[in-house]
Amino acid sequence: xxxxxxxxxxxxxxxxxxxxxxxxxxxxxxSLLELEDEDLVAAVAGRExxxxxxxxxxxxxxxxxxxxxxxxxxxxxxxDALYPAxxxxxxxxxxVLHIAGELDRLAGFxxxxxxxxxxxxxxxxxxxxxxxxxGRSLAGAGLTVISGMARxxxxxxxxxxxxxxxxxxxxxxxxxxxxxxxxxxxxxxxxVARGVVLSELGPGAPVRRWCFHARNRLIAALSGMTVxxxxxxxxxxxxxxxxxRALARPVGAVPGRVTSPAAAGTNALLASGAAVIRDxxxxxxxxxxxxxxxxxxxxxxxxxxxxxxxxxxxxxxxxTEAALAGGSTxxxxxxxxxxxxxxxxWVRRGAGGRFTVIP
Amino acid sequence: xxxxxxxxxxFTIDGVEPRRVSVEVDIxxxxxxxxxxxxxxxxxxxxxxxxxxxxxNSGFEFPQRRITANLAPAYLRKAGPGFDAAxxxxxxxxxxxxPARPLSAVAVFGELSLSGGLRDAPxxxxxxxxxxxxxxxxxxxxxxxxxEAALVDGLQVAGVGGLRDAVxxxxxxxxxxxxxxxxxxTRAEHLDLAEIRGHRVPLLALEIAAAGGHNLxxxxxxxTGKTMLARRLPSILPPLTRPExxxxxxxxxxxxxxxxxxxxxxxFRAPHHTISAAGLVGGGSPPRPGEASLAHHGVLFLDxxxxxxxxxxxxxxxxxxxxxxxxxxxxxxxxxxTRFMLVAATNPCPCGYAGxxxxxxxxxxxxxxxxxxxxGPLLDRMDLLVTVARPEERELRAGPTTDSARTAARVRxxxxxxxxxxxxxxxxxxGELTAGQARAFVRLEAEAEAVLGRAYAGGTLSARGRHxxxxxxxxxxxxxxxxxxxxxxxxxxxSLRQRHSEWEAVAA
Numbered sequence: 133x134x135x136x137x138x139x140x141x142x143x144x145x146x147x148x149x150x151x152x153x154x155x156x157x158x159x160x161x162x163s164l165l166e167l168e169d170e171d172l173v174a175a176v177a178g179r180e181x182x183x184x185x186x187x188x189x190x191x192x193x194x195x196x197x198x199x200x201x202x203x204x205x206x207x208x209x210x211x212d213a214l215y216p217a218x219x220x221x222x223x224x225x226x227x228v229l230h231i232a233g234e235l236d237r238l239a240g241f242x243x244x245x246x247x248x249x250x251x252x253x254x255x256x257x258x259x260x261x262x263x264x265x266x267g268r269s270l271a272g273a274g275l276t277v278i279s280g281m282a283r284x285x286x287x288x289x290x291x292x293x294x295x296x297x298x299x300x301x302x303x304x305x306x307x308x309x310x311x312x313x314x315x316x317x318x319x320x321x322x323x324v325a326r327g328v329v330l331s332e333l334g335p336g337a338p339v340r341r342w343c344f345h346a347r348n349r350l351i352a353a354l355s356g357m358t359v360x361x362x363x364x365x366x367x368x369x370x371x372x373x374x375x376x377r378a379l380a381r382p383v384g385a386v387p388g389r390v391t392s393p394a395a396a397g398t399n400a401l402l403a404s405g406a407a408v409i410r411d412x413x414x415x416x417x418x419x420x421x422x423x424x425x426x427x428x429x430x431x432x433x434x435x436x437x438x439x440x441x442x443x444x445x446x447x448x449x450x451x452t453e454a455a456l457a458g459g460s461t462x463x464x465x466x467x468x469x470x471x472x473x474x475x476x477x478w479v480r481r482g483a484g485g486r487f488t489v490i491p
Numbered sequence: 492x493x494x495x496x497x498x499x500x501x502f503t504i505d506g507v508e509p510r511r512v513s514v515e516v517d518i519x520x521x522x523x524x525x526x527x528x529x530x531x532x533x534x535x536x537x538x539x540x541x542x543x544x545x546x547x548n549s550g551f552e553f554p555q556r557r558i559t560a561n562l563a564p565a566y567l568r569k570a571g572p573g574f575d576a577a578x579x580x581x582x583x584x585x586x587x588x589x590p591a592r593p594l595s596a597v598a599v600f601g602e603l604s605l606s607g608g609l610r611d612a613p614x615x616x617x618x619x620x621x622x623x624x625x626x627x628x629x630x631x632x633x634x635x636x637x638x639e640a641a642l643v644d645g646l647q648v649a650g651v652g653g654l655r656d657a658v659x660x661x662x663x664x665x666x667x668x669x670x671x672x673x674x675x676x677t678r679a680e681h682l683d684l685a686e687i688r689g690h691r692v693p694l695l696a697l698e699i700a701a702a703g704g705h706n707l708x709x710x711x712x713x714x715t716g717k718t719m720l721a722r723r724l725p726s727i728l729p730p731l732t733r734p735e736x737x738x739x740x741x742x743x744x745x746x747x748x749x750x751x752x753x754x755x756x757x758x759f760r761a762p763h764h765t766i767s768a769a770g771l772v773g774g775g776s777p778p779r780p781g782e783a784s785l786a787h788h789g790v791l792f793l794d795x796x797x798x799x800x801x802x803x804x805x806x807x808x809x810x811x812x813x814x815x816x817x818x819x820x821x822x823x824x825x826x827x828x829t830r831f832m833l834v835a836a837t838n839p840c841p842c843g844y845a846g847x848x849x850x851x852x853x854x855x856x857x858x859x860x861x862x863x864x865x866x867g868p869l870l871d872r873m874d875l876l877v878t879v880a881r882p883e884e885r886e887l888r889a890g891p892t893t894d895s896a897r898t899a900a901r902v903r904x905x906x907x908x909x910x911x912x913x914x915x916x917x918x919x920x921x922g923e924l925t926a927g928q929a930r931a932f933v934r935l936e937a938e939a940e941a942v943l944g945r946a947y948a949g950g951t952l953s954a955r956g957r958h959x960x961x962x963x964x965x966x967x968x969x970x971x972x973x974x975x976x977x978x979x980x981x982x983x984x985x986s987l988r989q990r991h992s993e994w995e996a997v998a999a
Contacts, residue, residue, distance in 0.1 A: 254854055283856075315859070463691035464967075467986035468979045475945050475985075 136228045138193055140209030143169060143227035145191050148337045149184060153177055155340045165224035165346065196334060203309040203335045206231040208238075216242040221379050222353045226332040232308040233328040241301055241328055246276035247415055248355035248376070250369040251285025251362040256394055259362030260288040261488055262386050266359065267292025269412030271299050273427050275419075278303065278355045280347060281316055281323070285361045285369070290319055290327075298326035303350045305343035307335045344368055352376040357419055359384040359409050363397030370397050373406070382418050384409040435478075442469050446479060447489050497584030497591055500598040501577035502621040503569050504614040506818075506825035507745045507780060509621025513563045514574060516581035521557030527578070529562030532570045532777075541572070541603045542579045549607035549654040554586040570777045572602035573612040576631070579603060579654055580661065593661050598622045599631040607654040609633045613747035616740050619643040631657050637670035638752050639744060642737060682723045685894035689882025693720050696877040696987050698898050701727045702905035703966030704922030706811075706833040706872050708796070711879030713843045717836035718761075720879065721792045724834060725757040726895040728790075729903050735788045738828065742787055746780050758789030760831075764798040768806035772816045773827045783810045786831035796835040797864045804869050807833075811872050814923075832922070833872065836879075837865060874922065874959045875987050905969040921966045926958040933965045938978035946985055960984045 136144075146169055147154070153176040157164060164175060169188070177184050200207050208214050209228045216238070219225045231238060249266050251259060263285040267277045271293035279286040281302040293300040302323050306312050308331040311320035323329050332346060348368055352358050352375035360383070363369045373383045384407040388395020402408060407418050416425045435443065470487070473479045479487045497516050502509045525539045546553045560578055562569050576599045583589040600618045602610040611633045619640040622630045629647045632640045637650025649660040649667050659665040687694065693709060697720060700707040709717040731739060736753050743749035743758070762771060762782040773781035783791060793799060810816045810829035817824045841861050844851040853861070870876075909920050912932060918924050924932060935943075943960070946952040952960060961976075963984035968976045 463695050464983055467692065467695070468982040471982035471986040475942070475982075 135212050135214075136197070136207040136209040137211050140211060140227040141193050141196055141207070142188065142191055144332070144334055145193075145196065146172065146184075146188065147227075148333060149187065150176055151338060151340050151342075153180070154342045158342045158345065161342050161345050162224065162349065199335050200230060203307070204232065205307075205309055205335065206235045208235075214239065216354060218242060219350070219353050222349060224349075225353075226350060228334075229330050229332070230308045230334055231328060231330045233324045233326075238301075238328050238330075241276040241299055242354060244274065244276065245419055246278055246301070246355045247419070248278045248351045248358040248372060249285070249289035249361060250279055250351060250358065250372050251289075251360055251398075252364055252367050252369065252394060253282050253284040253286075254364075254394065255284035255288065255362050256392070257482070259285055259386075259388075259394070261482075263288035263361045264292035264295075265490070266361065266386075266409075266412055266415070267294075267300070268296045269427050270415060271296035273412060273416060273425065275299070275415075276301060278351055280304070280344075280351055281312065281319060281329075283313060283316070287316060287319060289361070290323060294319075294322055294326060298322075300327040301354065302327065302329045303347050303354070304329060304331040305333075305347040306339040307331055307333055307337055309335055312339055345371060348372040349375045352381065353379060355381065357382045357384060357415060359386070359415060360398050360401055360406075361386045361409075362388055362395055363401075364394055365396045365400070367397045370401070373401055382407060384415060384418060386410070439469055439473060439478075442466065443473065443478060443489060446487050497581045497589075497594060499577045499581040499584065499594055500622075500625065500627055501574055501600055502598065502618040503567065503571075503573070504617055504745050505567070506778060506827055507617060507742050507784070508825075509614075509617045509624075510567060511621060511625050512567070512569060512574070512577075514577040514581045515561045515563060516578070516585040517559045517561075518554050518556050518582075518585045523555045523557070525558045525560070527560045527562065529560075529565050530568045531562060531574070532568070534572045535562070535569055535574060538572060538575045538578060538603075541575050541605060542582060544605040545575070545603040545607040545654050546579055546582060548605065549658075551583060551588050551654075551658075552586065554582070558582065558585075568777070571612060572610075573600050573614070573618075575603035576601040576609055576654070576657060580657065583658065589658060589661060593663060596627070597629045597631055597661050598625070598627040599657065599661075601631075601633045601636075603654065609651055609653050609657060611635055614741075614745040615639050616642060616737070616744045619646060619648070620737075620741065622646055629660075631660050634667070635751070637667075639740070639749075641670045642740065642753055682726055683895045684723050684727065684898055685891040687716070687720065687723070687891065688889060689886030690716060690720065690879065691892060692987075693877050693879050694893060696875050697724060698727065698902065699963060699966050699970065699987065700724070700832065700834070700875055700922075701898075702902045702970050703874075703909070703962065704832055704920035705874035705963060705966065706922065707835070707875045707877070708870070708873045709834070709836045709877060709879050710839050711836075712881065713838060715879045715881050717879050718792075718794055721761075721790070721794075721834045721836060722759065723895065724790050724832070725759050727899045727902050728757050728832075729899070729906055731755060731757060731788060739788050742780050742784055742828070746785060748785065758786050759792065760786040760789065761792040761794060764793070764795045766799070766803060768800075768803045771803055772806045772810055772818075772829070773825075774818055776820065778818045778820055778825050778827075780827050781816075783807065783816065783829040783831060784827040787828050789831055791831045791833050793833070793835040796837040796869065797861055801864070807869065811869075833869075835869065835873070839878075871955070874963050877987055901970055904972070905966065908969045908972070909966075921962045921969070924958075924962050924965075929958040929961045929965075933961045934975045935961075935981075936975050936977045939964070939976050939981045942978045942981045942985075946981075952985065956988065960988060963987060 157176050173181055173184050207228055210225055247270050267289035270277050276299045277289055277293040278301045279289045290300050304312050308329045311317045348371045352372045358373050358376035360369045360373050376383050385398040385401040386409050388398050412427045479489055482488055499514045501512050503512050543553050584591055584594045602612045604610055615632050615636040616639050619630055620643050623643050623646050631649045634650040634652050637648050640648045650670055651657045651660055711717055740754045760782045769775055771781050772783045814830040815826050815828050817826045840853045841857050842853050964976045964980040967980045967983050
């Protein structure tokens, strides 16, 4: 099960060995990653070059394999049949994928349609809500949701897909067995259980700044389309979008408020020709042609007229108080109906007692 | 060699319990000296000077001989100035200025002033209860405390103004008139629910909390009325029974917070968030009751819950769980009763404006930190979690939706039903049911089972949350007078436990 040929595994070792040097050379990262091992060392190692060349002759490959097995990671190198073919579109495909979660699932997830849903770490409530709803509906429509488990939009997208089929791939900057950020332990565990977590680097690799850039190219390459939900001007998700464009894959963005710096990046993407994404249907239209596939309506129980009225009131002003003030219903009756709607999946409670109507 | 000995009964307060102390004075020939033994604190040692001055200034003679006073039992630490009067009477008895026989039939409690006046000392009600238990027929206390001591039945209380009156009361020469019965209800003017506009959901939660004795968390932006709502909770709680009122009065009297007569309203304590763990649950040396005990049979309100120190909140765990707190000092442990309703209020985020349009300026990490501070031991003990939003302008103009008297009547009926059902079990209301008792006492309609099952399957309800929802649903059914819990009761209970998904993620 722990495949990976010697040549590919040595590359993984080298990336980790050169981690510090690559961080310094970050601006040129993508062209550097295209280089062969020898040239890469020559390009970045500087005075350490001789020493690293010396070390390269005696890499403990078996040790690396044992380490991976110890952390329940499967290894697939680019010479392997299981290696996702889409990654070969990259000029610098990762040498070895470290995979946490059922290996069998990977083929299913990368074979069909897949969409990257990414965005800012400091996401607004609006961004989180859209990310989550996209994740849920896209997974519900049979697609795989790919993201990076970062806080904010990434987390929301993963959560949304877990609320549905759970078809989600998380590409981590560090090792696949170590949640990053560490606070996302629970999410990591759920994705390992139901989806796939993968990474280019092996166990124990330190997470440096270049790792995020390197990771972003994998997210773009694994996905048929990249959707940026919310991004400021400096957001790393714009790198993902740029890679997707370079690979000639469609890029979409969710419109934000024009006055909000948190949406400056996504609005700029839209201005430069990205598709407008309002919901999962827009994504399906982009991927398969307009109207070719539609988001299947979730099976939800029919509503009474009283519940319809309450739902309409909530869509107007999403708070409990407002919903109550609108109708003449008793407080307890309205609360009972709200709980019913929540159980049936029509609404969800948010911070401050506000309700979100789930489309 | 002539030896004279006198013995007078008094009491010391151990936690909130009275302990009998015998003051023995022995006077014999020797160089003039006055020694007090028996583990007294500084106040007890200084009492020598007060006793000497009070005796002289009351027109008695202070023996110029060797005086030894012993406070028995010797192992018990004695604190405070409450032994002054007993020491003075014992000295008078031992120097033959007072016959010994009547002295053995009284207990006395109070601090002396240098002029011979008898001063107030905290804990008189506890002392009076001690005197009754010890079978002492007559208790002499400071005049302003006579009414409080007289709350204890079967005890002759003499409220005196000074040492000379006390001597007369001992000999029976001149007994002060028995204290007038407590003035008709000095109950403080209650705040009323009728003053509240809007807030229909929080009002409903308040009524359910009062009816079932459930702990309640109010979450909302600043200035929306969380504190206003909480302060009106005592007005809808059932009145204190006499044993409860005596217990409350005793605790407040020991803490020195109470002036006269019986406390009839339920206590409402709202400590500031800078309070220490000892201040909240009791402690110090000598140990004093904390806010949790002062709120016994009443409401403990923690405003700005997230601002309290974590160790302080952790300390509330045992009081909440057991209804009492034990404090260990040296080789002994003291028990303070702490059976209160917990009401807490918090902002939804550090800036306070989460959920109010775009006003919130907190980042995700701020929110996570805030929620982490909230989660944990206390959030787990909350049966009801509701949001207090700003009322709509139209609601402010509308009339009141309810008032305290009507709500209190419904609460009383619901409590009566609970008492009837729970007769024979240690719990007295639904809020006190353990998980096991909740299973045993809460009967569900099939429909209610189905709702619970769906909520659990959909992730709205955790395994731990289940019995909380059951208890609240039981209270809702009690308010409606239903013997079984139906589906709507469970749905309402679920709605009143608004832990939104982000919290769940952090809490686990």
